[in-house]
Amino acid sequence: MATVAATALWSLLLLAAPIDAQVYMGADRSADAFTWVQPLNTTILGQYGHSEPVYPSPSSTGAGGWAEAFEKAQAFVAELTLTEKSDMVTGVPGPCIGNIYPIPRLNFSGICLQDGPVSLRIVDYVSVFPSGVTVAASWDKTVMYERNLAMGREFRAKGAHVALAPSAGPMGRCVYSGRNWEGFSPDPYLSGVAMELGIRGLQDAGVQAVAKHFVANEQEIMRNPVYYTNGTLQYEAISANVDDRTLHELYMWPFANAVHEGVSSVMCSYQRANGSYSCQNSKLLNGLLKDELGFQGYVVSDWYALHAGVDAVNAGMDMDMPGTTRYNRSYVPELARMTSLFGGNITTMVSNGSVAEARLNDMVTRIMTPYFHLRQDEDYPTVDPSSVFLNTFSNQSSWLRPWNITQDTSIRDARDNHAEIIRRHAAESTVLLKNINNALPLKAPRYIGIFGNDAGEIQNGPINRFGSDESLEYGTYAVGGGSGSGRLTYLVTPQEALKARAQQDGTVVESWLNNTLVATSDATTLWSYRGPDVCLVFLKSWAREVIDRESLELDWDGNAVVESVASSCNNTIVITHSAGVNVLPFADHPNVTAILLAHYPGQESGNSITDVLYGDVNPSGRLPYTIAYNESDYNAPIVTNIQTTGVEDWQSWFDERLEIDYRYFDANNISVQYEFGYGLSYTSFDMSDLIVESTQQSGAIQQFPAATPVTPGGNPELWQTLYTASIAVSNTGLSRGSTVPQLYISFPDSAPSGTPPRQLRGFEKVELAPGERRTVTFEIMRRDISYWDVFSQEWAVPSGDFIFHVGFSSRDLVASATVTPIAA
Numbered sequence: 001m002a003t004v005a006a007t008a009l010w011s012l013l014l015l016a017a018p019i020d021a022q023v024y025m026g027a028d029r030s031a032d033a034f035t036w037v038q039p040l041n042t043t044i045l046g047q048y049g050h051s052e053p054v055y056p057s058p059s060s061t062g063a064g065g066w067a068e069a070f071e072k073a074q075a076f077v078a079e080l081t082l083t084e085k086s087d088m089v090t091g092v093p094g095p096c097i098g099n100i101y102p103i104p105r106l107n108f109s110g111i112c113l114q115d116g117p118v119s120l121r122i123v124d125y126v127s128v129f130p131s132g133v134t135v136a137a138s139w140d141k142t143v144m145y146e147r148n149l150a151m152g153r154e155f156r157a158k159g160a161h162v163a164l165a166p167s168a169g170p171m172g173r174c175v176y177s178g179r180n181w182e183g184f185s186p187d188p189y190l191s192g193v194a195m196e197l198g199i200r201g202l203q204d205a206g207v208q209a210v211a212k213h214f215v216a217n218e219q220e221i222m223r224n225p226v227y228y229t230n231g232t233l234q235y236e237a238i239s240a241n242v243d244d245r246t247l248h249e250l251y252m253w254p255f256a257n258a259v260h261e262g263v264s265s266v267m268c269s270y271q272r273a274n275g276s277y278s279c280q281n282s283k284l285l286n287g288l289l290k291d292e293l294g295f296q297g298y299v300v301s302d303w304y305a306l307h308a309g310v311d312a313v314n315a316g317m318d319m320d321m322p323g324t325t326r327y328n329r330s331y332v333p334e335l336a337r338m339t340s341l342f343g344g345n346i347t348t349m350v351s352n353g354s355v356a357e358a359r360l361n362d363m364v365t366r367i368m369t370p371y372f373h374l375r376q377d378e379d380y381p382t383v384d385p386s387s388v389f390l391n392t393f394s395n396q397s398s399w400l401r402p403w404n405i406t407q408d409t410s411i412r413d414a415r416d417n418h419a420e421i422i423r424r425h426a427a428e429s430t431v432l433l434k435n436i437n438n439a440l441p442l443k444a445p446r447y448i449g450i451f452g453n454d455a456g457e458i459q460n461g462p463i464n465r466f467g468s469d470e471s472l473e474y475g476t477y478a479v480g481g482g483s484g485s486g487r488l489t490y491l492v493t494p495q496e497a498l499k500a501r502a503q504q505d506g507t508v509v510e511s512w513l514n515n516t517l518v519a520t521s522d523a524t525t526l527w528s529y530r531g532p533d534v535c536l537v538f539l540k541s542w543a544r545e546v547i548d549r550e551s552l553e554l555d556w557d558g559n560a561v562v563e564s565v566a567s568s569c570n571n572t573i574v575i576t577h578s579a580g581v582n583v584l585p586f587a588d589h590p591n592v593t594a595i596l597l598a599h600y601p602g603q604e605s606g607n608s609i610t611d612v613l614y615g616d617v618n619p620s621g622r623l624p625y626t627i628a629y630n631e632s633d634y635n636a637p638i639v640t641n642i643q644t645t646g647v648e649d650w651q652s653w654f655d656e657r658l659e660i661d662y663r664y665f666d667a668n669n670i671s672v673q674y675e676f677g678y679g680l681s682y683t684s685f686d687m688s689d690l691i692v693e694s695t696q697q698s699g700a701i702q703q704f705p706a707a708t709p710v711t712p713g714g715n716p717e718l719w720q721t722l723y724t725a726s727i728a729v730s731n732t733g734l735s736r737g738s739t740v741p742q743l744y745i746s747f748p749d750s751a752p753s754g755t756p757p758r759q760l761r762g763f764e765k766v767e768l769a770p771g772e773r774r775t776v777t778f779e780i781m782r783r784d785i786s787y788w789d790v791f792s793q794e795w796a797v798p799s800g801d802f803i804f805h806v807g808f809s810s811r812d813l814v815a816s817a818t819v820t821p822i823a824a
Helices: 042-046 067-078 082-088 132-138 141-157 188-204 244-251 253-261 282-292 310-315 333-338 344-351 357-373 386-390 418-428 494-505 515-519 558-566 605-613 662-667
Strands: 098-100 111-114 208-214 233-235 239-241 265-268 298-301 431-435 447-451 508-512 534-540 572-577 592-597 651-653 685-694 721-731 737-739 742-746 759-763 766-768 773-781 787-789 794-796 802-809 812-819
Touching: 067 357, 082 344, 082 357, 132 141, 132 188, 132 418, 141 188, 141 418, 188 208, 188 244, 188 253, 188 759, 208 253, 244 253, 244 787, 253 265, 265 282, 282 310, 298 357, 310 344, 310 357, 344 357, 418 605, 447 494, 447 558, 494 508, 494 534, 494 605, 515 558, 534 558, 558 572, 572 605, 592 605, 685 802, 685 812, 721 737, 721 766, 721 802, 721 812, 742 773, 759 773, 766 773
Parallel strands: 208 265, 239 651, 265 298, 447 508, 447 534, 534 572, 572 592
Antiparallel strands: 098 111, 431 592, 685 721, 721 773, 737 766, 742 759, 742 802, 787 794, 802 812
């Protein structure tokens, strides 16, 4: 790591970061934090809350298969003027959410960046796909890839070069975080696989993927600084204070998968990390991302997350989006250009020596290398004119220069056959938590009652990105809110789909969609004559960007709705559309015969849940998180309600370290309602004959990987397969279905204190016919059996016995084997 100016020992002696030499745009704030200096001792290695400086910013090399594109990017940069280079790293108002100017003389048509992780948000005639947490619940690698391949094709068809997706930050440390649904799982392995396959799908479609938000972006409240009305600073944004080991083993883990896959861009996040704003944190960007992980693409800021000029550039920031400051969005052309922390200021930085031109050249090279690698210079679709008219973020009157937008007003429909994919993916991601008395699948019941305000049509227009939750009382949730949302061209509701199916079967359907009415009524007074044969209760919980959830209960008195219906209906089936974790106090109610979690399933919501309810699709989703009995059982809180007035008072200490979700519950032997990885099927399965084999001919494994030159993803030896584990899986039931064998590893006692009792290190979904038996194989890499050693600053394999467990969930482990890579 030749370019890193800090090691584990250096981190003990924090040095003040260089002072930003710029005099325009005011002073930069919170560069790498200079918080304390202490003498060298071994106990201090466990402390955190600071971020040491790491300079200079490593230059890209084109490693990882990008050599040809890298050469093209360098040749492109050589043709640019200094002003054009500054334009290449600075966003401007234009037809997309983010825009880089065209340079016609070089046949460069600019770069269009668009939201987001479930849909191309600001245009029309595109699909809204299942959310990240929904796809994680599929535990299906094919689904993870197919979803983003289809989505990427829509981005490309609309002329978007860059998809601001996928997301592994927040990862889900806290169950209340407002954006957990955009990501995948609080387990780093599951999130890492989903990130890797999602990026592969987008980039196979020819669209640049952006891994976001780097890193430890685990709450929405106070994610930005707060100012008094006179413009002076009241509070710095919250600081996510994470120790070195936890940062590597939890929060960086999915991003390592992303970089290893060759992601085009990484988006830095709003909040501070260990005292320094993420988009000017040289330890994160220079030290960890570009040097340790060998990232070859460009770092783009989250929108308005940039608070520095020179410091940010030298700390590893490459592209400022949207290119104007948050606090002046008047979009007067001259003013907009002046208020960019980059823009014309870049030329000043280079001219006065604050930034080396070689650093600026590398910024542009990093931006253009994935552009050429994905051949976006070759017959790429133009930006769809519809985005001009639908983009309220920067309307046409705000543009600083004309954009090459065709005046074609015909509809460019990018949806293709994606409705079919969305319907299948959402059904395969549905988690069956309870099913007693064979309540499901439904068998043409004579009379169905539909209850709950989540079953019907949205009543107040499209879901507002950041608007009042009060407007969402009536209507099913297919997607969450914020910049990660989507514009629904249409939405199939559960009520609509169920009525269509009932009509085929001659079933009577009646609906009660007013939660207040149902929750406060004797349900027997609601029936038209005798009670329904089956009562389907549709409940929901909302989450969106900017705010965090206040409760884990289902919205609009959902629990009371279930209690009211179940008190009189002995076949009550509960279906939830939710952002993630909800407590389910009704789970053990004897009249609640089945529970299904559908999360945010996208535009085919009603069709996908109907397919599962009637058995056209056998449910095979698994929980990507743990459902506890009580809200108080979760241990990682949102920091809120700070009562003091200190500028630095918003601090979030990740004191739980590696113990989040099932790792915490297992380490502390806490009973849970439904464990991580849990899910039922309409058939049954068995596993047997676990075999673990070494791939090393000598059988000898060294504690540390060899000192091999870093490639994208880090030391390439970390990605080397050391073991294969195989197990036979059988369908012992009467219907075709899929199950998910899961591999967990227990580290030996020699691993450092705080190592979780078990960690997910493999999963495969397998579909089997009744009586069919198949062998499933897991590949175990060096990284999977290593911990981050804070003393050596290397991944280390501990000595002693590892136990490989395979089962149906984190607590339903049916086979185990012992492996000893390094003798104790």
